Amino acid sequence: MFASLLKRGLLLGAVTSLSTSALYSEDLSETLRTLKILQFHKDYQESKTLESSSPTLVYLYDIHEIDKADSKLTELFSKAHTFGYSIQKKFIGENEDANYIKEKLSMSNEELDLRLRHHSNFVFVHKEKLFKPPMGINIPDVDSWVAKCQSPIIKMTSTQYFGFSRRYINDDEAFIILVKNLNEDTKLVVEKYSRYKYKVPFIQLDDATADRLQIKDGVTIVRPFSKYDGDFDINDLGKLKHIHFENQDLNFENFDSWVKQNSTPKLTYCDSFDKIYPMFNKIYNGPLKAMYVLTSQMNPNSKKYEEMLKALLKIQEKYAGNLQVIILPNDEITKKLGVLRDKKLRMFRKPEVRFLDFSKMIGTEENQGKFPVIDCSDDKSKCGELVDSYYTRKNNFDKKITYEFLEQFVDESLKGEYAQYYETDTLPCSAIRKLCARDFTKEVIDYDGDVIVELYGKYCPGCRAFKSKFNEMAKRLKNEKVPVTVAKICVDYNMVPEISGKKPYTPIFWFYKKGQKEAPIEYKGKYDKEELYQFIRSNLTQEKV
Incomplete structure (x- = not known):
C-alpha cells in the first residue's frame, strides 16, 4: 500500500516539475505526452515511426497500459537479442498516432482497442515489412511468430527435410505444409497464413527432393496416414500422405478452410491435456455440437476397435458441419472435461458415448419443475459468458455401438428429442x-x-x-x-x-x-x-x- 502511494506521489511530482501547465492543459494529448515520458525504464527506446532498419518488435501502448505493460516488455526484452531482434515501444494515446497505425495495419477501432487490452498489442517492423500478430498470442510464442515474420517459408535440403519431418510429425494431429513454384499472389497469401499459423512449418524443398516426392506446383499438406481418417491398410501406417491444394483461386479464407479440413483426421483423438484446447477450437469454431466416445480400457489394435472406428467415421461423414466426433482414451481427460465413466462398463472394456450440445446452456434455477435452457447458437460469445453459471446439454448413448443405433441417437439428439442426461457429478440442484x-x-x-x-x-x-x-x-x-x-x-x-x-x-x-x-x-x-x-x-x- 505504502509503495503504491509513494509511486503515485513521485509520478505526480515529476509531472508537475516537468510541466505544470501540461497537467492542467485543456489539450488532453499534452497530458498524455507528458505521462508517457514517465511510464517505462530508460532501457526501452521510444519509437518515432513504425520503421526500422533492423528486425524490431514495437510494443504499442496507451494510457490504459501504465500498470501492466512494463512486465510484458521485461519478459520479452530479456531474451529478444538471442533471437536477433530488438524491442521498442510506441505511445499511441494521440489521435494522429492511432490513426496512422490503424491505416498501416488495416485495423478498425475495435481491433486496436482489443489488442491494447490483450496480449496482441505489438507489431513486427523491419524495413518495409510491417506485421501484426494473431489475436491472443501468448508471450512465450512471440519468438516463434517473429521468426515467421522474418522467414515464413523455410528452405530445406533433402537430408534436412527427412530428419525434420520424422521428428516433427509424431502423431495424427501434426502436419507440415510444402510449397513449390508459387506465383507472387499465392506467395503473399501463403506467407500471411504462415505468420498466422506460427507453430506450423512451411517448407520449400530443393527441386531434386520435390521431384523425388512427386510434389506438384503450389501448396501441399504432409501428414501421416491414420486409422482415425479411415486408413486401415497396414501397409500405409507409419507413412506420410501428401494432400495437394487443387483450387487455383487461392485466398486467405479458402486456404484457411482447406487447411482446417485436410490437416487433421476426420475423427479427433484427444489423448493428452495439450490437445484439449485445439479440440474445443474445432467445436466452438464449428458445429457447437460434439460426440464424446470414451474408450479407456479398449485395445486400440483390436478388431472390435476398428469396427467401432468405421461406424464413427460414417457418422462423422454424414453429419460433417453439424457434429464433431471426439475419441477420449484417457479417464483423467474425461474427468477434466466433466464426464464420468460407468464403472461397470469400464470393467467390461465397453466404450461409452455422450452427445454434447454446446449451443444449449442449462440453468440451475428450477422453474415449474424445469431448468431454463439458453440457446446461444446464433451468438457464440454468449456460450462463453454462461459457461461458469450454466451446464452444457448432454445426452447419453447406452446401446451397442453400430452405425444404425448411432445414427438414430444423433438424429434424435440434434432435434432435441433425446432425454437430457446428467452425470452424477454435474446434476444441477435447484436449491443452490x-x-x-x-x-x-x-x-x-x-x-x-x-x-x-x-x-x-x-x-x-x-x-x-x-x-x-x-x-x-x-x-x-x-x-x-x-x-x-x-x-x-x-x-x-x-x-x-x-x-x-x-x-x-x-x-x-x-x-x-x-x-x-x-x-x-x-x-x-x-x-x-x-x-x-x-x-x-x-x-x-x-x-x-
Whole structure:
C-alpha cells in the first residue's frame, strides 16, 4: 500500500516539475505526452515511426497500459537479442498516432482497442515489412511468430527435410505444409497464413527432393496416414500422405478452410491435456455440437476397435458441419472435461458415448419443475459468458455401438428429442445458486439477505466427495423455508476480489450475513452436512419484530 502511494506521489511530482501547465492543459494529448515520458525504464527506446532498419518488435501502448505493460516488455526484452531482434515501444494515446497505425495495419477501432487490452498489442517492423500478430498470442510464442515474420517459408535440403519431418510429425494431429513454384499472389497469401499459423512449418524443398516426392506446383499438406481418417491398410501406417491444394483461386479464407479440413483426421483423438484446447477450437469454431466416445480400457489394435472406428467415421461423414466426433482414451481427460465413466462398463472394456450440445446452456434455477435452457447458437460469445453459471446439454448413448443405433441417437439428439442426461457429478440442484465472477457482487455482496457460499475447485477431491451432501443440506433448508440463499462458485475459473486467496483444497464455506457482508464468517467445522446445517441456523440474521 505504502509503495503504491509513494509511486503515485513521485509520478505526480515529476509531472508537475516537468510541466505544470501540461497537467492542467485543456489539450488532453499534452497530458498524455507528458505521462508517457514517465511510464517505462530508460532501457526501452521510444519509437518515432513504425520503421526500422533492423528486425524490431514495437510494443504499442496507451494510457490504459501504465500498470501492466512494463512486465510484458521485461519478459520479452530479456531474451529478444538471442533471437536477433530488438524491442521498442510506441505511445499511441494521440489521435494522429492511432490513426496512422490503424491505416498501416488495416485495423478498425475495435481491433486496436482489443489488442491494447490483450496480449496482441505489438507489431513486427523491419524495413518495409510491417506485421501484426494473431489475436491472443501468448508471450512465450512471440519468438516463434517473429521468426515467421522474418522467414515464413523455410528452405530445406533433402537430408534436412527427412530428419525434420520424422521428428516433427509424431502423431495424427501434426502436419507440415510444402510449397513449390508459387506465383507472387499465392506467395503473399501463403506467407500471411504462415505468420498466422506460427507453430506450423512451411517448407520449400530443393527441386531434386520435390521431384523425388512427386510434389506438384503450389501448396501441399504432409501428414501421416491414420486409422482415425479411415486408413486401415497396414501397409500405409507409419507413412506420410501428401494432400495437394487443387483450387487455383487461392485466398486467405479458402486456404484457411482447406487447411482446417485436410490437416487433421476426420475423427479427433484427444489423448493428452495439450490437445484439449485445439479440440474445443474445432467445436466452438464449428458445429457447437460434439460426440464424446470414451474408450479407456479398449485395445486400440483390436478388431472390435476398428469396427467401432468405421461406424464413427460414417457418422462423422454424414453429419460433417453439424457434429464433431471426439475419441477420449484417457479417464483423467474425461474427468477434466466433466464426464464420468460407468464403472461397470469400464470393467467390461465397453466404450461409452455422450452427445454434447454446446449451443444449449442449462440453468440451475428450477422453474415449474424445469431448468431454463439458453440457446446461444446464433451468438457464440454468449456460450462463453454462461459457461461458469450454466451446464452444457448432454445426452447419453447406452446401446451397442453400430452405425444404425448411432445414427438414430444423433438424429434424435440434434432435434432435441433425446432425454437430457446428467452425470452424477454435474446434476444441477435447484436449491443452490451457481455463481460466476460477473454476478458475485450482485448475488452476494449487494443482496439484502443472508447467503452461504461454497468456494470449490472443479477437480478438488474433497469438493467432489462432499457435493451430494451439500446438495441434500441445501434442499433441506429450502424445504424448511429457512431465510438463507445457498450459493457456490468455482474458484478455478472465477477471480473476484472477495474470494481472492481463498482457493480450496477441500471446500470452504463463508456465511455472508445481512448488513455485515464486509466481514463474512468462515465455517471451520467438519465436512458434515448436519454440522454445517447447524452453523447456518446459528448465524441467521434475527429479524426484529
